Amino acid sequence: MFMHLKGITWNHTRGKLPVLATAQRYMEMHPGVTIDWQARSLKEFGDAPIDILAQDYDLIILDHPWMGFAAENKILLPLEHFLEPEFLADQKANSVGKSFQSYNYTHQYALAIDAACPIAFYSNEKLKADNASLPTTWSEVIDLAKRGKVYCGGNGTSILMQFYMLLATKTDEKLFVDGIIADKEIQKESLLEIQELFSYLPNCVFSKNPIGVYEVLASPKTEYYYCPCDFGYSNYSRVGYSSNLITSANVVKYNGKMLKTTLGGAGFAISNKCKNIELALDYLKYTASGEIQQSIYVENGGQPGHRSAWTNSRANELTNSFFNNTLETLDNAYLRPRYDGYLSFQETAGPLIRDWIMNEGNVDELIDNIHDLFIYSI
Known part of the structure; x- marks a missing residue:
């Protein structure tokens, strides 16, 4: 049969x-x-x-x-x-x-x-050539970004996952409760921290998903070698898969706690x-x-x-x-919402944050707009 x-x-x-x-x-x-x-x-x-x-x-x-x-x-x-x-x-x-x-x-x-989930990953070959050590805290990630060595995905989904990461870490995963995403001041602080990180990265990151980030770090033609948080792919840690073997790592700590990335x-x-x-x-x-x-x-x-x-x-x-x-x-990863309607929020909120970073908009208006999208989705 x-x-x-x-x-x-x-x-x-x-x-x-x-x-x-x-x-x-x-x-x-x-x-x-x-x-x-x-x-x-x-x-x-x-x-x-x-x-x-x-x-x-x-x-x-x-x-x-x-x-x-x-x-x-x-x-x-x-x-x-x-x-x-x-x-x-x-x-x-x-x-x-x-x-x-x-x-x-x-x-x-x-x-x-x-x-x-988003993890940290890097080119050990480039790291050694730079005579540098891996960052262990968020502030050290920023310092490395200032030196032009950090690269991470800037498409809507990747940026939204970074937003969730900071919120989940600061609130111990108490997000999307009682009609609010999180305390407005925590949202504002987190968005400004993401904006600061991206201010040290090239504009080309805004078109990259995690796969694109891996390809850039693996390329011998770029000086970027460290990604602090984007979805992990074990393929790039396999001999022969790319021109430069990528090594994976746990994410850094934020105010003494490991960052909670999004599952x-x-x-x-x-x-x-x-x-x-x-x-x-x-x-x-x-x-x-x-x-x-x-x-x-x-x-x-x-x-x-x-x-x-x-x-x-x-x-x-x-x-x-x-x-x-x-x-x-x-x-340690945070489990994001799964209610019927959530995906419409994810598909619109991420690009909204991305556009705000690229165009240097008003952060308070952004938070209000994100809230409206959330309320509409539920």
Whole structure:
């Protein structure tokens, strides 16, 4: 009997190759099964409507802020109704930070097969050539930026994640509560700190996402070598992936506390339109299992969501200790909102802050406008 599954992931080595590899091996072990993975862009991964994807695909690799929308519109299978409690318990126990939790919104709508958040990363070769040491505090990051050695993403999403990072650190994650994002003075202070950082960076950063930042740091043609906070990609810490090996690190401290960056990653969900549910569930379990996450998945460019892979010696040998070097930052990461409507706020608030930095606008007006966007989104 022939059975077919069609999946959609995102178009980067980290998003595409590991699921192609798990599908290939699964098909070899299950003659008669075909699994076809297609890919969308990184931007579409964040904002392409999943209700439309669920009409065309059985398997969806998605971002956790979609969970509120998924719950409201009943788009995805509630996995706790189909998977064994023991398997889900293992997934929860081996979560990297709040990754497992991030896909639970009234139901467990996905499993974390990929874990990420903004981390620090740098070119050790350029660092040594500059006879410099890594910054350990936010003020030291600013000092390094003044010297023209810092580069980080300035697109809307990256800047918004920096805003969240400072707010979450200062408020101990008490954000988006009782109709306000955070105390207005804390917001103002944080925005001005982000503005100061970007005042020392070149204007070209405003078109860069995390992948673009990695490419700049890895290039031997630039003097930039340190990024204080942008989404981590273990691929650039692998020999041969880029012209300059990138080393990962935990983020610095702010007023004595490690910065709380914002959780990212990717979840594996199954559309409620899927016709071969048992097959889809079995393949999901295979891909998300600790055994596969620390072998086929990570060995083919993946950034696993199962904690056993992050502490696995082979995985760290492959990635210049990417996982060991950043696990503390992942465990400390802030889980952003996931309510139905949140993504409209994220898609508009980030570019608003970006434009304010670029055009040196009024910070109080910006805070009022961000608040209005938040109220509208809920």
